[in-house]
Amino acid sequence: MSLSSLGYFALLPITAVVFYLVPHKLQNWVLAISSLIFLSFSLPSGTQWFVPLAALLFVTAITFFLAKAMPSSHSKKSLLWLGVGSCLVLLAVFKYYNATLPVLFGPDIFVQGALKLVFPLGISFYSFAAISYLVDVYRGDLQPETSFVRYFVFTGFFATISSGPICRGGQLLPQLRQPHTFDAQRTGQALRLFALGLFKKVAISDVLALYVNQVFEQYSQRGAISLIVGAIGYSFVLYFDFCGYSEMARASGLLLGIQLPENFKTPFFSTNFSVFWSRWHISLSSWLQDYVFMPLVWGRWTSHLPIIGKRVQNPPMISSVAMVFFLSGFWHGSTLPFIIWGTLQAVYRVGEELLHRFVGKPKKKPSLLIVWAKRSVIFVLWSLSLVFFKMGSSVTAQGNPYSVTDCFKYLSGMLQGFSPVRFGQEFMADIQTGFYAKPVMVLGWIGFVAAGLALAFWLDWLRNTKYKNKAAELVLSAQKPAIRWMIDYALVVFILVGLIIQNGGMSAQGFAYANF
Numbered sequence: 001m002s003l004s005s006l007g008y009f010a011l012l013p014i015t016a017v018v019f020y021l022v023p024h025k026l027q028n029w030v031l032a033i034s035s036l037i038f039l040s041f042s043l044p045s046g047t048q049w050f051v052p053l054a055a056l057l058f059v060t061a062i063t064f065f066l067a068k069a070m071p072s073s074h075s076k077k078s079l080l081w082l083g084v085g086s087c088l089v090l091l092a093v094f095k096y097y098n099a100t101l102p103v104l105f106g107p108d109i110f111v112q113g114a115l116k117l118v119f120p121l122g123i124s125f126y127s128f129a130a131i132s133y134l135v136d137v138y139r140g141d142l143q144p145e146t147s148f149v150r151y152f153v154f155t156g157f158f159a160t161i162s163s164g165p166i167c168r169g170g171q172l173l174p175q176l177r178q179p180h181t182f183d184a185q186r187t188g189q190a191l192r193l194f195a196l197g198l199f200k201k202v203a204i205s206d207v208l209a210l211y212v213n214q215v216f217e218q219y220s221q222r223g224a225i226s227l228i229v230g231a232i233g234y235s236f237v238l239y240f241d242f243c244g245y246s247e248m249a250r251a252s253g254l255l256l257g258i259q260l261p262e263n264f265k266t267p268f269f270s271t272n273f274s275v276f277w278s279r280w281h282i283s284l285s286s287w288l289q290d291y292v293f294m295p296l297v298w299g300r301w302t303s304h305l306p307i308i309g310k311r312v313q314n315p316p317m318i319s320s321v322a323m324v325f326f327l328s329g330f331w332h333g334s335t336l337p338f339i340i341w342g343t344l345q346a347v348y349r350v351g352e353e354l355l356h357r358f359v360g361k362p363k364k365k366p367s368l369l370i371v372w373a374k375r376s377v378i379f380v381l382w383s384l385s386l387v388f389f390k391m392g393s394s395v396t397a398q399g400n401p402y403s404v405t406d407c408f409k410y411l412s413g414m415l416q417g418f419s420p421v422r423f424g425q426e427f428m429a430d431i432q433t434g435f436y437a438k439p440v441m442v443l444g445w446i447g448f449v450a451a452g453l454a455l456a457f458w459l460d461w462l463r464n465t466k467y468k469n470k471a472a473e474l475v476l477s478a479q480k481p482a483i484r485w486m487i488d489y490a491l492v493v494f495i496l497v498g499l500i501i502q503n504g505g506m507s508a509q510g511f512a513y514a515n516f
Contacts, residue, residue: 001041024179038158052120133169159252165283180257190254197247203498205241223417271374296320337392
């Protein structure tokens with residue numbers, strides 16, 4: 001089950017109705033049961049059907065009881081390391097076991113499939129949430145939770161378990177202790193936000209992916225313009241997929257009276273990578289800042305490390321930034337394309353910091369031309385790095401993972417065969433042979449994608465400029481009634497047409513971050 005599936009469209013309203021009908025003391029039980037139902041639809045078939053549920057319960061139980069024991073323990077640090085270590089070891093096993101075994105024992109190790117380990121849904125997201133909770137309790141920033149059911153909702157909430165956002169105990173647990181009542185205005189905001197997220201997912205990301213996937217799968221046969229358009233297209237596919245999911249997750253929480261953290265704030269309007277990463281996957285970026293970057297910068301143990309220690313820098317800011325982005329790439333996957341993607345983010349961010357130090361920081365109020373030039377550079381560099389991200393998370397037609405060589409061949413192909421005529425022929429062929437046979441349907445697809453992107457970026461522009469990046473649901477609700485209803489109807493029409501373009505199926509494409 002995904003947030004854009006028919007099953008979820010039944011689960012969410014039923015949960016909301018029951019949630020508001022039962023007494024306060026039973027409301028978290030309703031959320032826990034709905035989360036288990038959601039997870040049950042994602043369980044694999046076969047002998048490992050129980051693995052995702054066991055992983056979630058293990059992480060939940062060990063961090064719950066260790067945090068509960070901390071206030072009265074004389075070995076708080078030992079309890080902390082036991083909990084954090086257990087979560088990280090479990091996460092590492094599931095993320096890297098299947099990739100490591102073929103390297104050690106040969107590619108035929110999984111021929112029978114018996115040794116292959118099922119990957120639990122959302123393990124990275126609830127592991128990070130549990131680790132942050134444990135650290136906050138250790139630091140004294142948060143009191144240990146006393147209700148296991150409430151804590152289970154915190155780690156396994158059905159709206160966030162697939163792809164986040166990564167929640168913090170200090171933000172979510174107090175909300176789960178409060179009684180929740182139905183509010184018509186909030187419900188209207190939630191429905192609009194859900195429609196906006198669903199529009200971004202099924203009407204833009206999924207529809208655009210039909211073409212982008214064709215380009216990447218057959219990149220060796222494409223000219224420069226096709227590869228450039230494919231890379232730019234994937235930037236949009238990933239953004240609208242993940243942003244759409246995050247808004248649907250937040251809308252689900254809002255429908256139940258629960259405020260979830262925002263994950264995206266118009267990142268493509270950023271003028272540097274520091275701002276970009278404060279607007280892209282915000283819950284992960286802020287998590288890395290609070291629980292990795294700050295300890296690296298200010299932790300006592302870093303002062304004794306060669307090269308990156310305080311003997312060289314005080315504090316070791318630049319090296320810590322580089323390490324955080326490298327770890328971010330490694331978190332996404334153990335293959336070399338992901339490592340290079342993370343390294344590129346470190347190079348971008350560190351290079352930017354060095355420019356500010358040695359050349360000087362830019363003017364506070366640059367001209368509009370300079371602003372858009374900077375935004376263009378950020379977008380180009382980001383799109384180039386996503387070639388590694390896309391290939392790192394994909395497999396060839398033969399089922400083999402893409403190599404770093406494939407990534408560099410794709411990038412080098414952007415400089416060869418630069419022919420508009422060839423691009424037109426390849427573009428028509430990709431769409432006609434891929435999913436539409438008639439030229440008139442190709443034109444219809446182009447018009448639909450262009451109109452969808454125009455609407456989405458107009459809403460982002462409005463949010464970034466006039467509303468200073470306030471929450472998307474507030475921006476939609478702030479419009480004049482006529483404009484608001486026009487947007488509402490447009491979103492519904494785009495969603496329906498987007499589903500029809502995908503042959504009428506609900507969520508033809510899975511969520512990009514569901515595998516992390």
